[in-house]
Amino acid sequence: MGQTVAERFTEGCPSMNRQLLPVAxxxxxxxxxxxxxxxxxxxxxxxxxxTSAEDYLARSGGFRHRCLVLxxxxxGMSGLDLRxxxxxxxxxxxxxxxxxxxxxxxxARVAPGVPCLRxxxxxxxxFEAIAEVTGERQPQ
Amino acid sequence: xxxxxxxxxxxxxxxLVAALFAAAVAASARAALATExxxxxxxxxxxxxxxxxxxxxxxxxxxxxxxxAGPSPRPDVxxxxxxxxxxxxxxxxxxRSAWLLEKYRHQKMDxxxxxxxxxxxxxxxxxxxxxxxxxxxLIENERVYRDVPVPEGxxxxxxxxxVAKTVDLARALFPGTRRVAFINGAPDIEVSESxxxxxxxxxxxxxxxxxxxSELPMAELQNRVAxxxxxxxxxxxxxxxxxxxxxxxxxxxxxxxxxxxxRPIFSxxxxxxxxxxxxxxxxxxxxxxxxxxxxVRRILSGEPAxxxxxxxxxxxxxxxxxxxxxxxxxxxxxxxxxxxxxxxxETLWTRYPHLVAGAIAAFALxxxxxxxxxxxxxxRGLAQSLTGATLASLPGQVAVLxxxxxxxxxxxxxxxxxxxxASSPAGGVAVGESYLAAWRKAGASAWPFTETxxxxxxxxxxxxxxxxxxxxxxxxxxxxxxxxxxxxxxxPPGRGAVVVQVxxxxxHDTATEVRMREREIAHLNRVGAVGELAxxxxxxxxxxxxxxxxxxxxxxxxxxxxxxxxxxxxxxVSDIIEDDQRAGLVIQRIxxxxxxxxxxxxxxxxxxxxxxxxxxxxxxxxxxSASILPVLATAPVTxxxxxxxxxxxxxxxxxxxxDAVAERTIxxxxxxxxxxxxxxxxxxxxxxxxxxxxSPNLERVFEPFYTTKTQGLGMxxxxxRSIVEAHGGEIxxxxxxxxxxxxxxxxxxxxxxxx
Numbered sequence: 001m002g003q004t005v006a007e008r009f010t011e012g013c014p015s016m017n018r019q020l021l022p023v024a025x026x027x028x029x030x031x032x033x034x035x036x037x038x039x040x041x042x043x044x045x046x047x048x049x050x051t052s053a054e055d056y057l058a059r060s061g062g063f064r065h066r067c068l069v070l071x072x073x074x075x076g077m078s079g080l081d082l083r084x085x086x087x088x089x090x091x092x093x094x095x096x097x098x099x100x101x102x103x104x105x106x107x108a109r110v111a112p113g114v115p116c117l118r119x120x121x122x123x124x125x126x127f128e129a130i131a132e133v134t135g136e137r138q139p140q
Numbered sequence: 141x142x143x144x145x146x147x148x149x150x151x152x153x154x155x156l157v158a159a160l161f162a163a164a165v166a167a168s169a170r171a172a173l174a175t176e177x178x179x180x181x182x183x184x185x186x187x188x189x190x191x192x193x194x195x196x197x198x199x200x201x202x203x204x205x206x207x208x209a210g211p212s213p214r215p216d217v218x219x220x221x222x223x224x225x226x227x228x229x230x231x232x233x234x235x236r237s238a239w240l241l242e243k244y245r246h247q248k249m250d251x252x253x254x255x256x257x258x259x260x261x262x263x264x265x266x267x268x269x270x271x272x273x274x275x276x277x278l279i280e281n282e283r284v285y286r287d288v289p290v291p292e293g294x295x296x297x298x299x300x301x302x303v304a305k306t307v308d309l310a311r312a313l314f315p316g317t318r319r320v321a322f323i324n325g326a327p328d329i330e331v332s333e334s335x336x337x338x339x340x341x342x343x344x345x346x347x348x349x350x351x352x353x354s355e356l357p358m359a360e361l362q363n364r365v366a367x368x369x370x371x372x373x374x375x376x377x378x379x380x381x382x383x384x385x386x387x388x389x390x391x392x393x394x395x396x397x398x399x400x401x402x403r404p405i406f407s408x409x410x411x412x413x414x415x416x417x418x419x420x421x422x423x424x425x426x427x428x429x430x431x432x433x434x435x436v437r438r439i440l441s442g443e444p445a446x447x448x449x450x451x452x453x454x455x456x457x458x459x460x461x462x463x464x465x466x467x468x469x470x471x472x473x474x475x476x477x478x479x480x481x482x483x484x485x486e487t488l489w490t491r492y493p494h495l496v497a498g499a500i501a502a503f504a505l506x507x508x509x510x511x512x513x514x515x516x517x518x519x520r521g522l523a524q525s526l527t528g529a530t531l532a533s534l535p536g537q538v539a540v541l542x543x544x545x546x547x548x549x550x551x552x553x554x555x556x557x558x559x560x561x562a563s564s565p566a567g568g569v570a571v572g573e574s575y576l577a578a579w580r581k582a583g584a585s586a587w588p589f590t591e592t593x594x595x596x597x598x599x600x601x602x603x604x605x606x607x608x609x610x611x612x613x614x615x616x617x618x619x620x621x622x623x624x625x626x627x628x629x630x631x632p633p634g635r636g637a638v639v640v641q642v643x644x645x646x647x648h649d650t651a652t653e654v655r656m657r658e659r660e661i662a663h664l665n666r667v668g669a670v671g672e673l674a675x676x677x678x679x680x681x682x683x684x685x686x687x688x689x690x691x692x693x694x695x696x697x698x699x700x701x702x703x704x705x706x707x708x709x710x711x712x713v714s715d716i717i718e719d720d721q722r723a724g725l726v727i728q729r730i731x732x733x734x735x736x737x738x739x740x741x742x743x744x745x746x747x748x749x750x751x752x753x754x755x756x757x758x759x760x761x762x763x764x765s766a767s768i769l770p771v772l773a774t775a776p777v778t779x780x781x782x783x784x785x786x787x788x789x790x791x792x793x794x795x796x797x798x799d800a801v802a803e804r805t806i807x808x809x810x811x812x813x814x815x816x817x818x819x820x821x822x823x824x825x826x827x828x829x830x831x832x833x834x835s836p837n838l839e840r841v842f843e844p845f846y847t848t849k850t851q852g853l854g855m856x857x858x859x860x861r862s863i864v865e866a867h868g869g870e871i872x873x874x875x876x877x878x879x880x881x882x883x884x885x886x887x888x889x890x891x892x893x894x895x
Contacts, residue, residue, distance in 0.1 A: 029683045031719050035690035038712055042697035073679075100682030101763070119686030123693040 020046035024065040053077035072099040094133035181215040188259035194411040202429020275445035302421035318371040325379035357384035365401040419460030536642040537567035603633025622648035684719035766809035778890040793826035800830025827882035832875035
C-alpha cells in the first residue's frame, strides 16, 4: 500500500454546500458527540460526527470539512495521531482539540499552537476556537 | 434372681463330682452323634410374593424363629419366591413349574409351607407330583378361605384382619365419629383381598358415611387427607400402586400422607405401626409365621397331618403409637385394657425410677453433709483480722458476698467508692445490702450491662462457674468510666463469692483510641486510593459534564429561535438528565470510600465488589494502557462482611497490580481479578503480569511501612491484611511461574460455620 491516506480518500470528492461551514466532530463518547452536534448545528454549522479516528478516515467524504473538532483520547488511534497522519498526507484541515483528561499540556507540547479545550467547556470558547483556526466566523 | 441353685458356695466337693459326671455324659453323647448322624429333615418354603415386602419378611422371620426353637435340630429349609405378582404370564408359570419339578426331582421333602393362596394354587400340583404324601401347611388370612374350601391334605394357618374391631376401636376413641375415610391403592394383584376388605368395612359401617379415597394419585391423596371433616376417622388398607401408577411399599406410602392428615389413621397391619398410624387391632405377621413354623415342627416330629386341626386365630394385638396419640389428644387411660403403646417418650423417672430415687437421696445426703461441715467451719471462725488486712491492701474495690449475694465484708476502697454519692455496682453497696439489687437499680434506666452483670454474679454464686469477668461502663460526670469486674467463687460452691472491681477507664480509652487511629489510617488509605484515581475520575466526570453544558447551550439556542423545534429541545433535555445521572453514579461509587464511617456488615457478593471496583479503575487502566481481566465465578461468591472495606482491599490490590505492570510494554500490561468458591471457602485473587515481588520473604509485603514504591506509605497491603483477617479470612501472596505476583484473599463463605 504505497498510497498515503490523502491519496486514498481525496478521489471523488463531492461538491459541498458552501453556505454553512462544514465541521467534523470526532469523539468516542456517544452522549457527548450528540450534544456537540446539536450545539454546532444550532449555531449554524454543517456538522458530521465520527466515532473514532479510523471512522473519520473511512467516511470523511474527501476531507470536505473546514474544521476538525477532535477528541485527544480516542479508543484506537488518538486524536494527536490522526492530526499527524493527515498532515503527513498533505491534508491540511484546521483542528480544535477537546479532552476530558489532564492532557492539555501534552497537546501543547505535541501540537503547539493548536487550541485545546477541557471538557466541560462553554460554547463561546468552542466557536472562538473554530473561528480562530479557520479564519471564518459563522453567522449565528 | 440368682441363676445358681442354693448352696452353690457351700458344697464345692459335691458340685465337682456332679460336673465331672456331666462332662462324661456329654462326651459319650458326642461320640454317639459322630458315629450315627440323625439325617436332617427338609422343608420347602414357598412365598408367592416379593420377599422384601415388610409383612413377607416378618412372616419369614416368625417361621424361622419357630423352626429354630425346640430340641430337634433345625430342618434344612428350601425357599422359593415365586414373585407371581410381577411375573403373571402363563409362559412364566409353565417354565417355572417345569423348572421346580426338575430342581426337586431327587430331593426328599418332609413338609411344605406355603404363604398365601396364590402360592398354594401354583405349587399344589407340583408337590402332589413330587411328594404325594407330604403335608402342606398354608399361611393365609382367614377371609380368603371363608367361602372357598381349603384343598385336601392342606393344613391352614389363618390369621384374621380385625377390620370390624378396629373400626369399633376408632369409634370408641372418637365418640363423635360420623364418617370413615377408606384409603387404598389402585387394584393390582390383591384385587380380591381389597374387595373382601371393602365389603367387610361396608358391612360394618353401621350408619357411618364412607368417604372413598381409593385409587387416588399420591399428591391428590395428600391434599384430601389434610381437609377431612372433623367427624372422620381414616382406615388405611395399603397402597402398592397409587392412582397415577407409581409403586410404593404400603407403609412408606402411609408415611408420605399420614403427617398431612388432619384426622387419625387406623389400620390392621402390625407392620404399619410407627409410620403414622394412631393404632388398631393389628395382625402380627411374625406371630402368624411362628404359628406356621410350629405347625411344621409338629409334622416333622411325627404327628400325623390328619390329626392337626386347622388353625384360625386373630394373631392380632391392640397397638398404639404414643406420638400419634399425643397428636390427637387421646389420653392413654381411654385405651382398652391390655393395649400396647409404642414409641413412648419415657421420662428419666418412668424409665429408671430406682436410679433417679437413688440419685435424689444421694444428693440430699450430700447437701446435708455440706451444711453440717459449713456450720462446723463457721463455728471455728475465720481469721477475720488477716482477711481484713488482705482486703485493705488490694488496689481495687473488693466485696465479699454470701451465698444469696448480700455484701458480707468490703475493703476501704469499696466503701469510699460511690458514683454521684450513691451506691453502684462498682462499689458503695453497704454491708448487709444485696449486691444484685445494686445491679438491678443501675439497670432501671436502660443500662445495657444489667442482664450480663447479674448473670455473671449469679453463675458464680450458684456454682455454674468458678470465675467470671465482665467489662462495663458507668456514665459519671459527663464521661464514661470503665470497670473490670472479677467474680471469684468462695469454695465450696454456694458459700458466696468475692467481687473485685478495677477502674480500667484509661486502658479502655487507649484501646478505643487505637481502634480510632486504625480506622483513620484505613480511611486515609481509601482517600489515597481515590486520589490515585483522580485523573480517571476527572475524565469520567468531564465527559457527562461536557455533554450537559453543550446540550443546555444548544437548547437555549433552539429556544431563542422564532419558531423553536421543541422536539429537539426535549431531546436535549432528556440527554441532560441522562448525563447528569451518569455523573451521579461516578460520584456515588467514590463517596462510600471517601466517607469515614463503618458500614453495617451484610452478606456481600465478591463478584459485585469486583465489578464495582472495575468500574472505578476502568478509566485508570485504559489511561495506563493496561487491561484488567475479570474471571468471575458464575454463581454468587458470598461472604459476610463490610462492603466498603472489601472494596478497599480489592481496589488496593488492583491499583498495586496496575503499578506492577507499568514497566511492561503496552499489550503485556495485564491484571487478572478472579473469584471462586470451594468447600465453604470463597476467594478473590488479583494477579498481574508484572515482574513479581523481589523479596526473599514475600510475607513481609504485608508489614506496615514496607514498600518498594518510590511514592506511597507502604500501608496498603498492611491494611488489606487487617481487613481480611477481621473478616475471618487470610491473605497470601506468591510469585507465579509466568512472572508477576498473585495475591489471594480467602474467606469463610457466608453462612458457613466459621463465618
